[in-house]
Amino acid sequence: MIEVKDLHKSYTKGKVNALNGVTFSVKDGEIFGVIGPDGAGKSSLFRILASLLLPDSGIALMNGHDVIKDYREIRQIIGYMPGRFSLYQDLSVEENLTFFATLFNTTIEENYHLIKDIYQQIEPFKNRRAGALSGGMKQKLALSCALIHKPEILILDEPTTGVDPVSRKEFWDMLKRLKEQGITILVSTAYMDEAGRCDRIALMREGEFIANNTPQGIIDDYAETLWSVEGTGMSALLSELRSHSKIKSSFAFGDKIHVTVEGGLKTGELKEYLTKKEFSDVRIDPIQPTVEDCFMALTI
Amino acid sequence: MKQFIAFVHKEFYHIFRDNRTLLVILGMPVVEILLFGFAINMEVQDIRVAVYDPTPDTFTNGIAERIQQNAYFNYLGKVYSMEEMGELMRKGKLDLAVVFQQNFQEDLVHSGDAAVQLLSNSSDPNRGSIAVTYATAIIAGYQREQTGLMQMPFQILTENRMIYNPLMKSSYMFVPGIMGLVLMIICTIMTSVSIVREKERGTMEVLLASPLKQGTMIFAKTIPYMVISFIDFIIILLLSYFVLDVPVNGNLLLFFLIAIIYIALTLSYGLTVSTLVDKQVNAVIVSAITAMVPVLMLSGMIFPIDNMPMVLQALSTIVPARWFIEAVRKVMIQGQGLMMVWKEILILIGMILFLLVVTIINTKKRLE
Amino acid sequence: MKKVIKISNLTKKFGNFTAVDHISFDVEEGEIFGFLGANGAGKTTAMQMLCGISMPTAGEGTVAGYDIIKENELIKRNIGYMSQKFSLYEDLKVWENIRLFGGIYGLTDKVISTKTDELLKRLDFKDERNTLVKYLPLGWKQKLAFSVAIFHKPKIVFMDEPTGGVDPAMRRQFWEMIYEAADQGITVFVTTHYMDEAEYCNRVSIMVDGRIDALDTPAKLRGHFNAGSMDEVFRQLARKAKRGD
Numbered sequence: 001m002i003e004v005k006d007l008h009k010s011y012t013k014g015k016v017n018a019l020n021g022v023t024f025s026v027k028d029g030e031i032f033g034v035i036g037p038d039g040a041g042k043s044s045l046f047r048i049l050a051s052l053l054l055p056d057s058g059i060a061l062m063n064g065h066d067v068i069k070d071y072r073e074i075r076q077i078i079g080y081m082p083g084r085f086s087l088y089q090d091l092s093v094e095e096n097l098t099f100f101a102t103l104f105n106t107t108i109e110e111n112y113h114l115i116k117d118i119y120q121q122i123e124p125f126k127n128r129r130a131g132a133l134s135g136g137m138k139q140k141l142a143l144s145c146a147l148i149h150k151p152e153i154l155i156l157d158e159p160t161t162g163v164d165p166v167s168r169k170e171f172w173d174m175l176k177r178l179k180e181q182g183i184t185i186l187v188s189t190a191y192m193d194e195a196g197r198c199d200r201i202a203l204m205r206e207g208e209f210i211a212n213n214t215p216q217g218i219i220d221d222y223a224e225t226l227w228s229v230e231g232t233g234m235s236a237l238l239s240e241l242r243s244h245s246k247i248k249s250s251f252a253f254g255d256k257i258h259v260t261v262e263g264g265l266k267t268g269e270l271k272e273y274l275t276k277k278e279f280s281d282v283r284i285d286p287i288q289p290t291v292e293d294c295f296m297a298l299t300i
Numbered sequence: 301m302k303q304f305i306a307f308v309h310k311e312f313y314h315i316f317r318d319n320r321t322l323l324v325i326l327g328m329p330v331v332e333i334l335l336f337g338f339a340i341n342m343e344v345q346d347i348r349v350a351v352y353d354p355t356p357d358t359f360t361n362g363i364a365e366r367i368q369q370n371a372y373f374n375y376l377g378k379v380y381s382m383e384e385m386g387e388l389m390r391k392g393k394l395d396l397a398v399v400f401q402q403n404f405q406e407d408l409v410h411s412g413d414a415a416v417q418l419l420s421n422s423s424d425p426n427r428g429s430i431a432v433t434y435a436t437a438i439i440a441g442y443q444r445e446q447t448g449l450m451q452m453p454f455q456i457l458t459e460n461r462m463i464y465n466p467l468m469k470s471s472y473m474f475v476p477g478i479m480g481l482v483l484m485i486i487c488t489i490m491t492s493v494s495i496v497r498e499k500e501r502g503t504m505e506v507l508l509a510s511p512l513k514q515g516t517m518i519f520a521k522t523i524p525y526m527v528i529s530f531i532d533f534i535i536i537l538l539l540s541y542f543v544l545d546v547p548v549n550g551n552l553l554l555f556f557l558i559a560i561i562y563i564a565l566t567l568s569y570g571l572t573v574s575t576l577v578d579k580q581v582n583a584v585i586v587s588a589i590t591a592m593v594p595v596l597m598l599s600g601m602i603f604p605i606d607n608m609p610m611v612l613q614a615l616s617t618i619v620p621a622r623w624f625i626e627a628v629r630k631v632m633i634q635g636q637g638l639m640m641v642w643k644e645i646l647i648l649i650g651m652i653l654f655l656l657v658v659t660i661i662n663t664k665k666r667l668e
Numbered sequence: 669m670k671k672v673i674k675i676s677n678l679t680k681k682f683g684n685f686t687a688v689d690h691i692s693f694d695v696e697e698g699e700i701f702g703f704l705g706a707n708g709a710g711k712t713t714a715m716q717m718l719c720g721i722s723m724p725t726a727g728e729g730t731v732a733g734y735d736i737i738k739e740n741e742l743i744k745r746n747i748g749y750m751s752q753k754f755s756l757y758e759d760l761k762v763w764e765n766i767r768l769f770g771g772i773y774g775l776t777d778k779v780i781s782t783k784t785d786e787l788l789k790r791l792d793f794k795d796e797r798n799t800l801v802k803y804l805p806l807g808w809k810q811k812l813a814f815s816v817a818i819f820h821k822p823k824i825v826f827m828d829e830p831t832g833g834v835d836p837a838m839r840r841q842f843w844e845m846i847y848e849a850a851d852q853g854i855t856v857f858v859t860t861h862y863m864d865e866a867e868y869c870n871r872v873s874i875m876v877d878g879r880i881d882a883l884d885t886p887a888k889l890r891g892h893f894n895a896g897s898m899d900e901v902f903r904q905l906a907r908k909a910k911r912g913d
Contacts, residue, residue, distance in 0.1 A: 036835070037806065037807070037833060037834055037835030037836075037838070038806045038833035038834065038835075039805050039806050040835075047505075047667060050509045051509070051666070052505060052508055052509060052666055052667045053666055053667055053668060054666060054668075071665065071666075072511075075508075075509055075510055075511050076511045078509060080505075080506060080509035080510075081506075082502060082505045082506060084502055085502070086501070086502035086503050086505055086506045087503065087506070088501075088503060089501070100506075100510075103507070103510050103511070103512050104510060104511060105511070134707050134708040135707040135708070136706075136707055136708075145506075158833075161832065161833060162707075162829075162832060162861070163707060163861075164705075164706040164707050164861055164902075164906065165861065165863060165899060165902055165903065165906070166706060166902070166903055166906040166907065167706070167707070169903070190832075190833045190834075190835075191862075192836060205835070234868075235844075235847045235851065238844070251837070251840045252840055252843060252844075252868060253864060254863075254864035254866075254867035254868075254897070254898070255867040255886060255887065292836050295835075295836055296836050296837050299835070299836075299837055300837055303771060303772045303774065305771065306767070306768050306770075306771025306772055307768075307771075307772070309768070309771075310757065310760065310764075310768050313757075313759065313760055313764065314757075314759060317759045318759070
């Protein structure tokens with residue numbers, strides 16, 4: 001398990017505050033997601049947990065090992081996949097995998113069952129230089145290299161960034177299968193829709209966790225009244241809604257607009273109002289919030 | 301036109317906001333001019349001379365005195381045997397030997413001529429020939445002086461011999477220098493770039509997060525370059541011997557030993573540089589400048605160390621190539637043995653240890 | 669309605685490999701056109717040809733009224749470009765970047781100066797006028813980069829994944845800026861991996877293995893593929909892909 005208490009980290013002599021007191025824990029065999037935009041502090045947090053950076057203050061224990069004092073032990077038991085592709089571009093797929101297996105005193109054969117599902121998809125390309133792979137394949141190779149020594153904890157820093165939706169979904173399917181093998185997985189992402197695939201998540205912004213719960217728990221904690229509004233002329237509709245006194249916030253969400261409303265306003269009321277303002281095909285439905293709605297409610 | 305100006309503006313901003321580049325562009329010329337200005341002193345001075353006079357007389361003493369008084373010469377005194385003379389020359393303590401024949405004055409008065417031999421140390425051919433020229437001029441001057449006082453015409457014959465470099469080939473001087481320079485550049489740049497490349501590409505992060513010990517990685521990285529550098533060394537050696545006719549007089553194994561030690565030193569320096577920079581570009585710049593410039597200017601490869609001002613001479617003691625070149629000249633061209641170069645070898649090994657200690661202290665277990 | 673992009677059978681080959689395979693489509697003035705596709709499908713290559721920076725192997729077309737083969741330099745002058753990887757010089761200040769790009773696109777000093785003040789006021793950036801871009805948070809950088817890209821009022825602005833990694837609120841503010849630009853008549857050609865952003869577009873095309881396999885409004889695409897969201901549409905199409913992933 002992972003235990004983190006009040007972690008602080010700043011750069012450039014205090015001018016850049018990356019972590020502002022982060023506290024959380026991760027259970028064995030859990031998939032814990034850290035969701036937040038660029039600059040939130042996800043990479044700094046992960047690097048500290050991987051023993052690659054020292055925190056300014058605070059404690060972090062990875063399966064009981066202290067990240068400051070026991071870095072040697074930690075480096076034996078973790079698999080780390082940093083934010084950008086960090087394998088050897090001029091070595092082939094197979095050469096990269098063999099190298100990392102040897103680095104961890106094991107062989108590809110020994111733990112092949114762990115990476116089989118993933119590796120099978122890139123195996124036809126095993127002699128191709130890693131630099132010549134597409135984005136999705138690079139991610140799969142990087143994941144294989146991080147798993148080859150059967151780590152106890154897997155730390156994945158934005159593994160799906162810049163990867164198209166189909167590959168992203170496949171990646172999360174793979175993570176689920178790994179969880180079944182008993183590996184604890186700490187993963188970060190900027191894609192809010194991936195939150196639902198984690199056991200528990202933390203929403204992160206500007207160095208702090210603004211929420212920490214199961215995805216459903218975060219949704220349950222949502223305090224606002226949320227409606228989805230549709231109608232012709234989305235851009236104009238948005239401005240109109242924003243000027244309405246009883247509407248707290250309105251934001252585009254795909255082909256609909258999500259609005260949070262003051263108590264007392266009724267859907268029928270709003271629909272009439274909009275129709276009078278010459279908007280046609282108006283539809284208003286109360287909806288359950290998504291993690292993205294929750295994030296935005298917590299940040300504005 | 302607008303675009304042009306806008307872009308020029310932008311480029312100036314980039315330059316002035318990047319301190320490192322600024323240092324190189326503005327600082328380098330200053331350093332080079334100063335170094336060049338002071339180091340280039342092609343005038344030959346401080347010529348160390350000793351005299352062997354088996355039968356001292358008025359004439360020999362007279363000539364010796366003239367030499368002693370001459371500002372260009374550093375008169376070491378009289379030696380009492382040719383062995384002693386040879387010893388001094390071998391140890392590199394002597395530039396010119398003046399050897400009078402037996403019964404100089406007698407022969408001069410009775411036969412009309414007598415001979416004096418001028419033996420110059422020509423590992424540095426420039427220096428050697430000028431030393432002889434000066435000495436010859438002094439002797440000729442003495443002869444003119446004395447002609448007036450003698451009843452019979454006479455002639456002092458000077459016989460010149462160049463020791464160590466009879467054909468006065470400048471390649472003898474350059475080859476050790478080139479070896480030192482090339483090995484320094486290749487090894488230093490190559491090792492430092494190789495390590496910094498991992499930092500830049502991001503693979504260093506993954507390696508750090510693994511059980512791999514930093515020491516293992518660093519050592520593994522130097523091995524291929526060691527092998528390649530040694531091959532380079534052999535190539536230079538073969539070319540020098542067969543194409544440039546540079547002699548390989550000394551013990552070949554000793555020579556190889558010195559080469560290996562020097563290569564290890566340049567590799568260690570590359571490691572040290574890699575702990576100080578984060579970008580490959582910077583690794584190349586720092587390696588090239590700190591390796592190349594001192595070797596070119598201060599190692600004795602082109603400009604004689606003895607001619608430099610004291611400050612630069614002191615500086616040259618920390619340039620590894622200086623000791624390598626001295627050792628190579630002694631072994632390769634002069635054919636000297638281990639006894640003559642142990643000092644240089646010890647200094648080189650000391651430098652290696654120093655660099656390794658600095659490297660180990662600077663090697664980080666973490667990213668920042 | 670004027671067509672600002674008109675291409676027919678546009679193709680790009682690299683040796684034996686056909687990156688873009690005979691694509692044809694039109695884009696109308698003031699449209700927000702979403703250009704989607706999996707990694708390796710050929711989006712970036714296609715965009716490079718449209719921007720006039722890459723020569724097509726075959727096919728023809730015009731962008732902003734200029735021929736993409738013969739008049740590509742004129743195309744560059746009349747478009748704006750913004751990508752996720754790079755758009756502004758990090759070691760230049762905010763106003764310096766604006767001036768630089770204004771200058772590159774031929775605006776006079778006076779115009780640049782006036783428009784800079786306007787721009788900073790509109791973005792509420794006046795306090796950051798002298799800040800080096802590298803110290804700005806990502807969301808602000810993207811907003812500034814977009815404003816700089818349309819500073820010279822180009823006919824079309826091409827954007828390559830402009831909102832990657834930006835937080836949800838900022839992303840939406842960014843898209844509102846895109847709407848404003850489109851209202852002013854600037855055509856927007858954008859690629860993205862966020863499927864909800866596909867919905868903000870007037871029309872969307874999806875590239876698979878170098879070809880365009882779907883092109884229509886998001887609503888019609890959802891209907892056609894019997895899908896509840898653009899996400900599903902995309903997945904159905906991408907599943908058929910043979911290339912790359």
